[in-house]
Amino acid sequence: NAGVTQTPKFQVLKTGQSMTLQCAQDMNHNSMYWYRQDPGMGLRLIYYSASEGTTDKGEVPNGYNVSRLNKREFSLRLESAAPSQTSVYFCASRGQVSFYEQYFGPGTRLTVT
Amino acid sequence: GQQLNQSPQSMFIQEGEDVSMNCTSSSIFNTWLWYKQEPGEGPVLLIALYKAGELTSNGRLTAQFGITRKDSFLNISASIPSDVGIYFCAGQRIPGTYKYIFGTGTRLKVLA
Numbered sequence: 001n002a003g004v005t006q007t008p009k010f011q012v013l014k015t016g017q018s019m020t021l022q023c024a025q026d027m028n029h030n031s032m033y034w035y036r037q038d039p040g041m042g043l044r045l046i047y048y049s050a051s052e053g054t055t056d057k058g059e060v061p062n063g064y065n066v067s068r069l070n071k072r073e074f075s076l077r078l079e080s081a082a083p084s085q086t087s088v089y090f091c092a093s094r095g096q097v098s099f100y101e102q103y104f105g106p107g108t109r110l111t112v113t
Numbered sequence: 114g115q116q117l118n119q120s121p122q123s124m125f126i127q128e129g130e131d132v133s134m135n136c137t138s139s140s141i142f143n144t145w146l147w148y149k150q151e152p153g154e155g156p157v158l159l160i161a162l163y164k165a166g167e168l169t170s171n172g173r174l175t176a177q178f179g180i181t182r183k184d185s186f187l188n189i190s191a192s193i194p195s196d197v198g199i200y201f202c203a204g205q206r207i208p209g210t211y212k213y214i215f216g217t218g219t220r221l222k223v224l225a
Contacts, residue, residue: 004155035215042117042201042215043156058212090155101146102203102213104155 002026004105006091012111013081021076021108023091031094032074033058033102034066036087043090049074081112117202117216125222132189134219136202144205145185146213147176151198159200160187194223 007022025032030051035043035058045058047066055066063085065077078085091105119136126132136145144163148156160171162178162185169176173190185202202216 033213040217042119042217043203044215045212048212092155101158101161103158104148106155107153 004091004093004103006089006105006108008108009106010109012113013078014113015082017081018077018079019081020078021089021091021110022073023075023105024073025091025093025103026072027093027095027103028071029093029095029103030071032068033092033094034064034074034076035090035092036060036085037090037107038087046076046089078110081110083112086110086112117204117214119200119202119216119219121219122217123220123222125224126192128192128194128223128225130192132192132196132221133186134188134200134221135184135186136204136216137184138204138214139183140206141182142185142204142206143182145176145178146203147174147185147187148201148203149198150201150218156201189221192221192223194225197221197223 004025033048034046037043044060046064049055049068052071067075089108092102094102117136117138146161147159150156160169160176165182166180167178175188177186199218199220201218203213205213
């Protein structure tokens, strides 16, 4: 049982390049989330998916797109990376039994030059 | 965007001391979660609180859901070096929604 996994762990992009961050969970959770964490700040919600087939914007969605591929996987895409998107990105999922508890992946550290 | 206010921002304490930190908001919350994040890792859930006044422990950690529903507290007793990290609170404001708001974090350093 790996919990929430994210790939890649580190990535460096040039301005204007695109990439997709991958997230998968093996806990059979319905809800999944993408957050970004910047120095000295808490986590800010980018997008979330309440269930398979649905996605909604969070607090800071501009410059990002998401895909809930199936119940297990939730990907985050940067179409044209900008230096302001340099951050640590965390994926999380939320269970049904412990309804309000979110579980986080290890993060992807992205630098845009 | 809205974030929860956590205090203190950072703490340096001696091993064995007790630690207290809090999280406040101008809005009412229905659920409070406390997380710990170690360098290079994702946040790990420590304690979840579901109703006003609730007091819940997890080993040396105790958290409380404030009576006003606008705050929460985390205490760590007899701190040890492995308590080092950043502690975040998170809240769910509207029942049935799926969004959480996170605090700005309290950075804890323990001096052996």
